[in-house]
């Protein structure tokens with residue numbers, strides 16, 4: 076099946092000369108949920124607004140549902156819903172009219188039942204006649220999402236949809252995303268909350284300095300990049316690591332009470348048996364042993380640091 080979204084060698088140099096996208100290539104299948112992770116200034120919003128036709132690329136191509144974003148702008152725009160990072164709403168307009176009007180902008184016929192359903196799904200129904208200016212920040216974000224859903228898009232971009240919202244809204248959001256997934260909507264979201272990517276994404280992309288560093292199936296990524304850490308807690312602290320124990324991946328904690336051993340879960344030999352034997356032979360007594368798995372967060376931080384070091388050198 077042809078991908079619903081295809082980005083080829085996309086570059087964007089802003090007027091001042093800043094190169095925000097340095098050749099991004101990405102394909103997304105229909106119904107997929109991709110989380111884009113990246114530090115501030117990585118190019119996430121630039122990438123999304125270029126795909127949505129709000130920013131003109133310097134070079135490269137983007138197709139949505141097989142249509143080119145430049146040649147078939149209207150067609151691609153009607154397939155796309157965007158929840159922008161910045162809240163921009165008309166303060167004196169009511170919630171209902173804001174959402175219903177947005178649907179009309181995309182040439183969809185008025186459909187009160189559908190708009191009502193969207194508002195209910197986002198717990199905005201009882202606010203439907205309130206003016207935007209009377210809403211809290213989190214409620215405004217819900218309105219942005221309702222707006223983006225108003226014209227029944229096939230591809231939904233969520234640019235940090237849960238920045239600055241409370242736990243309840245974040246969970247509601249995840250439920251909404253799940254519902255959309257069930258309807259076959261393709262979703263690309265950016266987030267700084269790694270647990271969000273862990274919770275809802277099928278694939279995870281990492282972007283930094285205008286380049287995609289990696290796009291990978293989430294579960295595979297966790298396994299592939301996964302490192303485990305073994306903590307060997309000693310009954311009596313030691314001043315230094317005994318020479319017989321020195322090996323790659325092993326460190327003594329600053330207070331001398333634990334040996335911290337990082338190992339690759341995929342390696343044929345983890346070295347744990349050997350380590351524990353050597354510990355016993357060195358005359359150290361174990362009080363406890365614990366293991367800890369690296370999270371997506373560790374993986375992400377490691378990747379970005381590696382990339383930044385590479386760029387600097």
Ligand SMILES: Nc1ncnc2c1ncn2[C@@H]1O[C@H](COP(=O)(O)OP(=O)(O)OP(=O)(O)O)[C@@H](O)[C@H]1O
Nearest residue numbers: 089091093095113114115116117118119120121122
């Ligand atoms: N209109 C613009 N003119 C010039 N430079 C811009 C413009 N918009 C963004 N940039 C620069 O492009 C880079 C990427 O910005 P972008 O907003 O895409 O990052 P981001 O990944 O969305 O970051 P954040 O996590 O902070 O939202 C930044 O260095 C930013 O300063």
Ligand SMILES: [Mg+2]
Nearest residue numbers: 119120121160
């Ligand atoms: Mg951004």
